[in-house]
Each structure stands twice: as C-alpha cells, then as structure tokens.
Amino acid sequence: MDGIHDLGGMSGFGEIVVERDEPTFHEAWESLAFGLNVLAIAQLRAYNVDEYRHAVERMSPAHYLTASYYERTLTAVATLLVEKGVVDRATLLARAGGAFPLAQAVADVAPDGVTPPPEPRFALGDRVRVREMHPAGHTRAPRYVRGHVGEVVHVAPRFSFPDHAAHGLERRKEPTYHVLFSAEELWNDAAGSGESVVVDLWESYLLPAESGSGGVEPVDG
Amino acid sequence: MDGIHDLGGMSGFGEIVVERDEPTFHEAWESLAFGLNVLAIAQLRAYNVDEYRHAVERMSPAHYLTASYYERTLTAVATLLVEKGVVDRATLLARAGGAFPLAQAVADVAPDGVTPPPEPRFALGDRVRVREMHPAGHTRAPRYVRGHVGEVVHVAPRFSFPDHAAHGLERRKEPTYHVLFSAEELWNDAAGSGESVVVDLWESYLLPAESGSGGVEPVDG
C-alpha cells in the first residue's frame, strides 16, 4: 500500500531530536510491547514479521504519526492477535477501560504469479529500473525509487518475498539487490551534490533498465 | 514541498463518512476561523491565498492529520499573522491560556528563472509530461502525476504562478492546462478499469511528452 509509513523523501517533519544517553526503554509498558511482539512471533507463532510490519502500516495515518514507536508496536500486536483469534477484542477493551484503537482491515491481495528464475536475474553492475507498482497490500519497494533507474552494487541471498508473506500467500524466496541511485535520479533539481542512495530490493520489484516504466507485465511474463 | 497535504492516491484513510444535512459551520469558532482568513486576505491584505495554502501545508504532519479543516485554517492564519508581524506570538499564547501550535518555518525558495512565452506553449490534444520536480516550497503539481504523460483537454486563462506567489517572488501569470491521464498511466497494475483523472497544471510544470522525465532544465532553458 502507498501508506503513511513510506516516509522516504517527505518534507515537513522538522528537526531530528537526539536524546543523550537514551535508555532502550523509557517506560515499563514499552518493554512489554516489545516483548509481546517477540512472544507472538517467536513463541506463539501467531504471525510472521511481514504481517507485523504490515499491521503497523495499516494503522490510520493520524494514529501512526501521533503514536510513538512502541505504541505502533503494541497496536500492531493487538490487531494481529485479535485478527488471528488469539485474544478477544471486547475483552481487551473491557480490560483497558477505554478504547483500544487497532489497525484497519487488511486488503485482499492475490498472488502475483511470478516464478523467480533459479539463478539471480541481475548481476553486479547491471542497470535496473524499479517497477511503477502500487500494490494494495504490503510491499517493501518505497515510492521514492519506483520508476527510477539504478545500478546493482551487491547481490544478497534469497529471502522470503514480503508482498506474499505478509498476506499468507505462497511463500517464495528471491535474491535482493542493493541498488545504487544517484540523488539526481531520485530528486532531480532538488538533489544535493555528492549524495546517493542505496535501496535493497527484491528481484520481483526490478526490471532491466531498458524496459519502459513497466509494472503491468509480471517480471517473467 | 512533498508534504503531507499531497494526499492524492494514498492508501489507509478508510471510509468516507457523510453527514446528512450538514451545517456550513458546526461550531461558532469555525466560522471565526473562516472569517479571520477572509479578513486577513481580502481586508487586511496581510497575505495572499497561495501563502495561506502553503501555511496549511507547513503544519507538522501529525497536527495536519489530527486537525479538522477549520483548525488547519486557524493554524495557518495565526502562523501568517505572527510571521507578518500583525500579531505577537507571546500575547497570543497568553490569551489562549495554553499552547497555540503554529506551522513550521517557510523554506528559502529562489525564483526559477523561467520566462513563459507570450502565447500558450501547448494546445488541445498535445501530449505533455509533468516534470519530476521536488521543490522545497509551495507547488500545486501533485506527486501522483509527476513524471507522467497526459493529454491537454482544455487550456485555461493565465493565472498567477503559485510556486512564486506563495514565497513573495516575482509575480507572473501562465496558462494552466487540464491534462487527462489514464488510470493505467498513473497507477499501473493497480488501475481500475474505465477510470481517468484530469489535473489542472501550470505551464511551468509541463514538458512536451517526448522529453525525458526532465525537470533539471527549466522549461525555456
């Protein structure tokens, strides 16, 4: 989804405030929220990490931006545990003694039908274009690189494709590529000089650079 | 700026809630906020409408999304009246009896050096590409059409170029063009069938379609 979480390149957020000698957790409930997520993923196996990230993304944008990091964690954990039937929403509300805002419903997402080739499709130095995709569900291709051309600078091992894993679709693994973009390519006349960005992208997000902006055709189609 | 106000195409906002027989103003302060803006623009001539729109856009994203429409109006009016020296921030705080969050500071913006030709550069039926611009200041070219190609379906009269007017830069007038984009051009594989979008764009935002994604070169450069 083209959601509020996809912040790369946005303006208006003001200064970055650094706290000196910051503790890992500021309040007791923060470590509970962190622990609940670890418990639910690693011990209860109630959901996977891609579902977790997507649940955070599904928070209403106003809630997302006003919540702290661990409030977002807590909201995602509670949302998924309710959706998976591990806990009951009404009981949770009663225990909390007030509203317990959850993330919004997940979209229906169909498998993309791509079968990644057995060998990595791209190699070091290849120029690739990010597909101009706008999926309804979870994706890890940020908007600010879609449609843009960069160069492969590293080929990473195969990892589970998150656009499927977050939606309980057929699990598949693909290489991810570290793709180097010049600031000029991404930000045009707003680019700073001597700046560049590397983004780590699953193979399905990429096309050879000489393709058009692409995206309607699946990679192997 | 690529700000939070530029909402076209974003996901995650949920349902549209329609109130039956809605009044123009729900509370007395809303009509005050509206009236203060009309007063400041039309009678005090403290700022222009482009500065007003940009002041709304300069609100912190979390405030923008949690404020109602008229709270955004009030925030922009107060910000500009403080910035223009018409009212004093400290006095305002004292009168309000609490914090009075204002918009963030305006960015430095330089004139773009474009001189629009005397006659409209494009005509009905022309295919044009929206520049891939990422200006630091106010603009009315939404992100979702930047880089995309559409067809001119209407040529409107010359209007003041807002990217200048919002920043007190040299005033100039340019035609605006109603540009028709297919949903496939904008949203690719996420496009609905039988859908299209028309966006009203100042001449400086546009290049002939056969140009590259452009934007580094000014239109008349």
Added chain:
Amino acid sequence: MAEPDRPAPVARRAFALREELEERGRLEPGQLEAIAQASEEQFDWRNGARVVARAWVDPEYRERLLRDGTAACAELGFAGPQGEYIVVLEARPELHPVIVCTQCSCTAWPVLGLPPDWYKSPAYRARVAREPRRVLREMGLELPESVEIRVWDTTAETRYLVLPLRPPGTEGMSEERLADIVTREAMIGVARVPAPDAGA
C-alpha cells in the same frame, strides 16, 4: 517550535486570535460574524442547483454554460471569490465526471457553497483519484463498468461544477421544481440526481 504545554482548546485559540486583532485595532466587533454570515448566504450550493435546472430546461443556456461556465453562472447572479473561472463538466451516460481537490479542498463557492466535511476529509482526497469507482460505490453510486469515471482534481484556479444527467420522469417539471431535486452531491459527481419517484 517545540511546545511544552498542551495546546489550548481550538475554540479558545480562535477567540484569542480574534481578541488580539481587536486589541490591535485591526478588527471591529461583529466584523467576523458578518463575514461568515454573508459567506453562508452568498456561497450556497442551491445556486448551483438553479444553474443545473436552467440548463435542463433551456438548451441555449446549456450550450452557453458548457462553453463558458463563468459567464453563464454570472447571468444568474452567481459570481465571486472561488468562482473566477468556472468550468462545467457535462455528465453523459457513458462518461461520469467527479470533482476533488487532493491538495486542499478548493470548490466553486458561488455555485457549490463551502464544501462539506466529507469532501475535505483526507479519505476522500486520497482515495477518489486512485479508486473512484470503489469510492462512488461506497457512497451509494454504483456505475456500470461501461461508464468511464473521470476525476477532475482542482489543482489550479479552475473551479468545476458537474452538470448531472436529468433523471427520467421529470419531463413535465418546472425549472423551480427541478432545482429542488438537484443535490450538492450530484454537482460534485458522487451521486446522480434521483428520479422523483425514487423518493426525491
């Protein structure tokens, strides 16, 4: 710009700004209320309904309206701020126009009035450019796939007004009665004008 205190209630902030302007002699008592009241009277979507009704009964007016919306609206006395350049979008059986302002909430005030909350909501602004058919369906307007939906984003100074399809069963109705059945939603494009026997 960090604010240590809690924001004052928004009403309190609005009154504080008014007091401050009065104190500085930039505002007379009652002036704001007069602006708001005049605006509510001048900027009324029922003006647009009268334009639509006239266009339905007068083919020459309809032609003028589609050719030069600003002048044709002014003929009926509807002009002013946010109505300096009005373009009227003709709904056709096979092409349905719908209006949005994705970046703020611009509207043709003299004929559509100050916009309703749903039109100003982030949800409408974000979604209708991307998935108009689904948005219209959610709002109660189910259009067949054969009808193209065209979204008009009010990004510059043109202000749009949708001229809706005249519903069947209104052949003998007077201009005044026709104006009564036109809705603001139909002139934005998120509804059609219902046929009178459908409960209008």
Added chain:
Amino acid sequence: MAEPDRPAPVARRAFALREELEERGRLEPGQLEAIAQASEEQFDWRNGARVVARAWVDPEYRERLLRDGTAACAELGFAGPQGEYIVVLEARPELHPVIVCTQCSCTAWPVLGLPPDWYKSPAYRARVAREPRRVLREMGLELPESVEIRVWDTTAETRYLVLPLRPPGTEGMSEERLADIVTREAMIGVARVPAPDAGA
C-alpha cells in the same frame, strides 16, 4: 472501526493485552520481562563497537568483516534475530555511508542494539534519504562537499553496520580502549568517531 470512546492510556492498553494473554494461558507471569531483559543484554551496540575496534587493529579481520559481515560478527559471538545477513559499509575519506530504514526502523540488533528514538523518528526516516548532507550537518557532522554521502535504506533483509574511519591519534591504543571510543552514532553514520583528544 470507529471508536466512540477516548483511547485508554497506552500503558493501560499494554497491560490489558498482557493480562488477556495470561488469562488465556498463552503467557507465564514474568515471561515478557525476561524477553525484554534478555534482549537488552543480547542486543547491545557495544558489541558493534568491539567489532569495529577489532577491525581497526586486525587487517585480516577487517578484510573478513568487509567480505562477510555476518560471519565476522559471529566470530566475536554476535548473531541472532535481525542479524541474519549483515553487510558492513566501510567509511572512506571520500565516501561516507549512513544507514536508515525509511519504512519502519530495521537495524542490525546484535551489533547496533535496539535503535534509539531519533533513528525511529519520522523526521530522520523522511529526511535522510532526501537531504543527507543537511541532516548530518544539523546533527553535528559537517562533511566537505568533496565527500560523497551514500545513504543505505534498510528496505529488505540485509542489516548494515558502518565501519567508521579510525580517528587520528589512536595509533597506540589497545583494542579495548578503541572499543570504548566508538559510538553508536558513528556505526549508523551520523557521526565520526572523535579523536581522543577531542574529548572522547
């Protein structure tokens, strides 16, 4: 999904979820506190500082670290969740790497620890991909225009660690003392390791 009531305080919500899981037998008392405590111990940025110090004093380790970060970190005992595939980015005098996760806040937990609030803030995530030089300057790191700044966005499963430049004046320092002067900020790339006489 509209909530008529005010949200309960976030702490109350967290405790409510814990109680509910305990009640349903999915959670033992103390289990969450144990997870959090073990995580704080296991995920410590000082581990990364030890990796950096080792690489500064041992050229062969440095080579292994840059070739296979995961294995070289594991050599020192640093591995685990969010450290399954670590890539080490070498800071060079002419090329300065900086790490971000624009979409959430992914970090190499075993060597960088759980990330600090500023790293998780919308401001850092939004801005550093777009205007890194300005962001670093605001955070106190002024780099000459001749130094290229390269931002690494943690969008997939690779977890990055910056190997900072070894500051001048540290030639005789022990590996332990070197580990003490390495900062978390330097391993993210928003700072350089200060020379010891500069107050470290």
